Amino acid sequence: xxxxxxxxxxxxxxxxxxxxxxxxxxxxxxxxxxxxxxxxxxxxxxxxxxxxxxxxxxxxxxxxxxxxxxxxxxxxxxxxxxxxxxxxxxxxxxxxxxxxxxxxxxxxxxxxxxxxxxxxxxxxxxxxxxxxxxxxxxxxxxxxxxxxxxxxxxxxxxxxxxxxxxxxxxxxxxxxxxxxxxxxxxxxxxxxxxxxxxxxxxx
Numbered sequence: 001x002x003x004x005x006x007x008x009x010x011x012x013x014x015x016x017x018x019x020x021x022x023x024x025x026x027x028x029x030x031x032x033x034x035x036x037x038x039x040x041x042x043x044x045x046x047x048x049x050x051x052x053x054x055x056x057x058x059x060x061x062x063x064x065x066x067x068x069x070x071x072x073x074x075x076x077x078x079x080x081x082x083x084x085x086x087x088x089x090x091x092x093x094x095x096x097x098x099x100x101x102x103x104x105x106x107x108x109x110x111x112x113x114x115x116x117x118x119x120x121x122x123x124x125x126x127x128x129x130x131x132x133x134x135x136x137x138x139x140x141x142x143x144x145x146x147x148x149x150x151x152x153x154x155x156x157x158x159x160x161x162x163x164x165x166x167x168x169x170x171x172x173x174x175x176x177x178x179x180x181x182x183x184x185x186x187x188x189x190x191x192x193x194x195x196x197x198x199x200x201x202x203x
Contacts, residue, residue: 001033004094005062007084008074009037009050012132016074016114017053019098026099035069038062059087070094073112073130078148078166081130085112093130101133116153128165146183164199 004020006013017034024030036054037044038061044050046057056062062069071091075081085093093112097103101119109127116135121127125139128147133139137151140159149163152171157163161175164183175181175193182199191203 001030002092003035003066003069004032004072005035005038005056005066005069006053006072006074007038007059007062007088009039009041009044009055010074012076013037013039013074014051015116016072016096017051019096019114019116020072022099023096032070035066038071059084063088063091067091072096072114074114076132076150078150078168082148082166085130098135110147122159134171140177152189 006016020032020034024032034053036056037050038056038059040058044055046055046061048055071088071093073081073084075084095111095113097115098117100117101115103121104123106123107121107125110129112130113127115133118136119133121139122141124142126144128145130147131145131149133151134153136153137155139157142159143157143161145163146165148166151169154172155169156174158175158177160178162180164181166184167181168186170189172189173187173191179193180196182197184200185197186202187193
């Protein structure tokens with residue numbers, strides 16, 4: 001069993017812990033020992049309790065006190081997730097995959113990703129690092145995602161699409177097939193992307 005702490009004592013952090021607890025409950029040998037949360041928000045003090053798990057302190061304190069622990073960064077903001085990764089390099093960053101997600105064996109993805117309940121990732125697709133694939137989201141065949149992408153619940157990225165780094169899809173947004181989306185673009189909830197988006201563009 002490996003030690004794990006969660007960065008972010010908030011809604012996404014709670015979701016990550018709930019998912020890890022379910023992973024453990026379905027395994028003959030639990031995979032993770034959850035140490036608690038690290039959070040830089042001054043409202044949290046080391047030793048406080050948040051829904052059954054302790055606050056371990058700031059990111060720097062948790063880094064110092066638990067140097068061998070694995071880390072999951074549960075921050076929905078793409079830039080903050082990237083900043084936390086830079087501060088905590090040297091740790092192991094596992095992907096957390098909900099037991100009810102479906103992932104093709106030909107999918108390639110890197111460390112730090114979160115795949116939510118009911119998500120479907122189709123054949124030939126590729127994910128970068130620290131991507132969030134929300135519950136019931138779908139990534140079509142041969143789609144490619146960059147790093148630090150956030151797909152809200154119900155998002156659909158159609159086959160052959162290419163998504164840059166740091167792109168945010170809010171809930172129930174979707175793309176047409178073979179669309180290219182530039183770095184840092186933002187797609188509002190319920191919005192369809194019918195053509196390519198430039199870097200930083202918002203719709």
